[in-house]
């Protein structure tokens with residue numbers, strides 16, 4: 323890890339500052355001063371200490387670094403491979419095909435790529451939901467990668483190739499935590515990651531007990547259609563394992579009873595809208611969970627399928643929530659005249675929401691004394707950069723990763739003038755290419771191609787009969803009702 327010697331004070335000047343403080347104060351033409359690992363001051367007319375790096379933030383938005391609470395970083399090694407999958411195809415890939423073939427060096431390659439990917443997009447803290455840790459060697463490789471990139475990470479240790487009560491019973495797993503916890507200050511945290519099937523015998527109890535014993539939060543895929551449901555939540559609750567630091571990922575296919583249990587025990591929900599919209603866990607749940615007062619954070623889930631920036635998460639979450647409100651209203655013959663979910667709220671979920679889920683009230687806000695994780699969104703060459711009228715709306719619907727100008731993590735500049743600092747992407751590329759070569763060879767070309775291009779059974783893509791379509795333009799024949807000719811075959815349509 324870099325040392326304090328490579329830290330200079332950083333002064334952002336003249337920007338629109340989303341402080342995300344308790345009052346959500348927005349300052350215009352304002353400055354943010356970073357000294358060491360902290361935000362020293364936020365205000366106007368601040369002067370630069372000796373040796374400070376001054377970043378002209380005029381025309382831009384200065385905001386806290388974003389926090390992703392659920393990302394399977396290792397899967398980034400097969401970026402975009404599963405773009406057309408459903409959850410069923412993902413499970414085949416994961417349990418039976420490539421997922422099981424990942425070696426420690428492949429976990430490392432995926433994590434390295436994902437770590438820089440997150441920083442590049444202004445995501446300064448990422449929970450690595452690392453459920454491919456088949457051996458402790460895999461876990462060592464995951465940690466090594468996270469340590470080598472200058473972001474803040476939480477390794478959520480998991481192993482979906484074994485049952486939670488099996489892998490958590492391994493003494494080597496316990497000693498892994500003994501070896502690594504606390505060794506990186508607050509730059510690397512830990513959680514336990516496993517799912518609860520709803521088996522009435524509740525075999526997952528042993529895994530929860532390890533978490534309790536080690537004082538580690540649990541993160542769990544809850545409310546996933548066909549996989550986890552209300553039974554798992556109820557069992558957790560009845561056994562006293564629903565804690566304020568528990569993170570429920572997706573929480574989509576759940577009933578009100580589960581939402582009541584989550585709200586009452588103080589846990590939070592990690593919503594991965596891009597994922598829920600296309601994989602089939604259930605409808606992105608913010609429209610329900612916000613009514614129960616359940617805290618929300620945002621996440622991207624996996625780049626084997628989807629994108630990896632929280633701009634996408636904010637945008638899709640606003641869209642899905644509003645879409646559902648309109649649909650529910652229309653079904654009742656009503657019209658929504660005011661959007662309940664605001665751009666400001668999703669910006670909060672992307673920053674403070676994630677910080678709160680991790681129990682970190684020193685992250686996700688730009689206030690004096692907070693950790694210096696800062697993002698400047700500014701792109702003078704882009705017509706999308708102005709006018710800057712509604713800063714929350716601008717972040718949620720206009721900005722994208724290419725507009726991230728500067729990123730500071732723990733007081734260090736990790737992206738400057740749109741370029742990552744200190745990233746050896748050429749060597750990351752080599753590692754990822756080696757992983758792809760290995761996986762492709764291990765499964766064989768046929769499985770590789772089929773996995774990436776899943777078949778669509780015949781009936782599913784048949785174009786439905788259309789009573790208004792009487793002309794077959796291609797064969798220049800007409801079959802209009804009662805002999806009438808509809809349309810001219812060569813009309814250029």
Ligand SMILES: [Zn+2]
Pocket residue numbers: 392394451543571623
């Ligand atoms: Zn997931």
